[in-house]
Amino acid sequence: VILETDLRRALEKQEFFLVYQPQQCLATQRIEGVEALLRWNHAERGIVSPADFIPILEETGLIHEVGDWILEEAVRQAVDWLQQGLNLRMSVNLAAAQVENPNLINRLCALVKDYQLPPEQLELEITESTAMQVPEQTLLNLRKYKQCGFRIAIDDFGTGYSSLSYLLQFPLDTLKIDRAFVKEITRGKRNRAIVTALSTLSFHLGLTTIAEGVELESQRDYLDALNIDEIQGFLIARPLVPERLLEFMRAYE
Ligand code: G
Numbered sequence: 027v028i029l030e031t032d033l034r035r036a037l038e039k040q041e042f043f044l045v046y047q048p049q050q051c052l053a054t055q056r057i058e059g060v061e062a063l064l065r066w067n068h069a070e071r072g073i074v075s076p077a078d079f080i081p082i083l084e085e086t087g088l089i090h091e092v093g094d095w096i097l098e099e100a101v102r103q104a105v106d107w108l109q110q111g112l113n114l115r116m117s118v119n120l121a122a123a124q125v126e127n128p129n130l131i132n133r134l135c136a137l138v139k140d141y142q143l144p145p146e147q148l149e150l151e152i153t154e155s156t157a158m159q160v161p162e163q164t165l166l167n168l169r170k171y172k173q174c175g176f177r178i179a180i181d182d183f184g185t186g187y188s189s190l191s192y193l194l195q196f197p198l199d200t201l202k203i204d205r206a207f208v209k210e211i212t213r214g215k216r217n218r219a220i221v222t223a224l225s226t227l228s229f230h231l232g233l234t235t236i237a238e239g240v241e242l243e244s245q246r247d248y249l250d251a252l253n254i255d256e257i258q259g260f261l262i263a264r265p266l267v268p269e270r271l272l273e274f275m276r277a278y279e
């Protein structure tokens with residue numbers, strides 16, 4: 027079992043790191059952005075998945091400290107790449123407690139100001155389930171993020187319960203179709219219906235649509251025929267440490 031003290035120590039000992047997964051434009055093949063994903067390099071267990079410890083960070087409230095570290099590290103990395111001529115949109119996942127925190131907006135604004143990152147280069151990913159936990163509070167906070175110029179993505183779309191009336195009110199830029207739907211896409215008409223409907227909805231709302239979890243050429247070919255802007259998944263690349271991401275981008279050009 028993972029304990030609060032383990033996670034506190036991990037933060038102090040700098041055992042957390044970020045990996046970055048490319049997001050590719052279907053029309054141009056260009057890499058438009060990356061999603062930052064948290065990893066923990068544990069002395070005995072090796073690399074631990076965030077699925078195993080994000081819930082504990084949330085329960086213990088450590089998510090605020092770790093979340094601040096994630097945001098700063100991602101912004102620092104985005105600026106570092108910019109200085110090397112690599113202009114990539116940087117997407118960062120926000121946990122429910124972060125979105126509910128009324129002070130997060132001040133931290134975010136100070137962060138991009140300190141690092142001189144154009145705010146529209148930072149995209150904040152919020153899952154549909156997170157957004158719907160306290161939808162009124164989320165709506166207010168998302169509007170503040172938007173006023174400061176940040177992009178907002180709704181993540182894992184289609185797996186939670188969202189009211190479409192909230193979808194209309196949230197100031198979104200991007201809709202990410204959950205990988206569970208992408209997985210089934212080549213398995214018949216009924217499975218395709220959902221991806222088709224979600225991509226149509228997103229397109230007509232004027233959002234950038236990203237399909238997640240694309241692993242196969244056959245899935246990409248199917249998505250290519252829909253109104254989908256970008257794909258993310260093992261077919262393009264796994265989440266990569268910064269040095270590997272640079273190599274990937276160089277090989278790509
Ligand atoms: O990268 P991986 O598939 O192992 O991630 C597992 C889960 O952890 C996913 O649901 C992902 O969204 C979540 N996750 C990964 N990185 C972060 C992060 O930096 N912050 C938050 N809140 N969740 C993350």
Ligand code: G
Nearest residue numbers: 063119181182239240241258259260261265
């Ligand atoms: O919940 P969220 O969408 O943020 O989760 C993203 C997670 O999905 C990442 O942690 C990443 O490791 C995982 N992932 C990314 N691409 C693929 C893929 O093509 N297939 C599968 N099975 N998982 C993926």
Ligand code: NA
Nearest residue numbers: 061119151181
């Ligand atoms: Na995400």
Ligand code: MN
Nearest residue numbers: 181182202238
């Ligand atoms: Mn997702």
